[in-house]
Amino acid sequence: xxxxxxxxxxxxxxxxxxxxxxxxxxxxxxxxxxxxxxxxxxxxxxxxxxxxxxxxxxxxxxxxxxxxxxxxxxxxxxxxxxxxxxxxxxxxxxxxxxxxxxxxxxxxxxxxxxxxxxxxxxxxxxxxxxxxxxxxxxxxxxxxxxxxxxxxxxxxxxxxxxxxxxxxxxxxxxxxxxxxxxxxxxxxxxxxxxxxxxxxxxxxxxxxxxxxxxxxxxxxxxxxxxxxxxxxxxxxxxxxxxxxxxxxxxxxxxxxxxxxxxxxxxxxxxxxxxxxxxxxxxxxxxxxxx
Numbered sequence: 001x002x003x004x005x006x007x008x009x010x011x012x013x014x015x016x017x018x019x020x021x022x023x024x025x026x027x028x029x030x031x032x033x034x035x036x037x038x039x040x041x042x043x044x045x046x047x048x049x050x051x052x053x054x055x056x057x058x059x060x061x062x063x064x065x066x067x068x069x070x071x072x073x074x075x076x077x078x079x080x081x082x083x084x085x086x087x088x089x090x091x092x093x094x095x096x097x098x099x100x101x102x103x104x105x106x107x108x109x110x111x112x113x114x115x116x117x118x119x120x121x122x123x124x125x126x127x128x129x130x131x132x133x134x135x136x137x138x139x140x141x142x143x144x145x146x147x148x149x150x151x152x153x154x155x156x157x158x159x160x161x162x163x164x165x166x167x168x169x170x171x172x173x174x175x176x177x178x179x180x181x182x183x184x185x186x187x188x189x190x191x192x193x194x195x196x197x198x199x200x201x202x203x204x205x206x207x208x209x210x211x212x213x214x215x216x217x218x219x220x221x222x223x224x225x226x227x228x229x230x231x232x233x234x235x236x237x238x239x240x241x242x243x244x245x246x247x248x249x250x251x252x253x254x255x256x257x258x259x260x261x262x263x264x265x266x267x268x269x270x271x272x273x274x275x276x277x278x279x280x281x282x283x284x285x286x287x288x289x290x
Contacts, residue, residue: 001248010051011038022067037057048246049220049222071193083165089130103168106130108159108266110159153181156241163200185212185233214227215227215230240259242262259285261286
């Protein structure tokens with residue numbers, strides 16, 4: 001999915017938000033360089049790749065490799081503490097696979113883009129509404145069948161905190177197919193609140209999956225920018241579960257068969273591209289290219 005002009009306010013507001021968080025004293029210099037970059041941006045690229053570049057500009061000027069470190073740690077620790085409550089609800093449900101998948105998608109609301117950012121109270125209220133929420137698109141049965149027959153799965157993570165629900169869902173996947181090898185993909189360096197290796201290890205993801213860095217600092221998974229080792233795992237995986245909007249933006253036109261997008265549509269750009277309302281829960285297999 002290519003960059004849209006409606007994505008530009010998100011990019012600029014993210015820069016301003018980080019400048020506020022870090023109390024940057026050189027705001028004008030940062031904005032001048034960001035605007036200079038955006039003035040020449042290639043609209044054939046994806047928004048996540050462009051977001052990664054603007055975040056690199058921020059980190060360079062701030063001399064701060066991880067502006068969201070405290071935020072990521074806070075949400076990881078909070079959701080780890082709450083995980084047992086939600087896991088008990090999953091176990092008590094009629095279909096634990098479906099319920100675990102639903103919580104994994106609902107957890108996608110944890111996002112620090114200033115356009116669709118939510119307060120902690122709003123996040124927890126939404127998570128606690130899980131029983132009353134359904135999927136606008138649900139290819140779960142097809143996903144389950146492919147998981148059952150798979151030898152390897154690459155699960156592309158998204159945000160901090162959210163990965164605690166990913167861990168629970170991966171645990172259910174391993175129950176469904178105990179012999180499958182699961183790889184959990186993370187970003188190669190800090191970019192906004194996206195999960196990196198330290199986040200995945202901090203929440204105990206390695207108990208159920210092999211954690212693999214994609215070697216890149218873009219949002220989502222910009223394949224041509226990822227490491228050869230990551231690309232090898234991607235190509236060989238029988239099933240790819242891609243969490244979040246950024247992974248959808250990066251991979252919606254990918255020709256590889258067996259990609260499933262799990263996300264909540266948090267903005268009109270993504271919702272319109274998929275053809276659903278905003279705040280829809282989605283489990284959708286990618287369309288095979290002819």
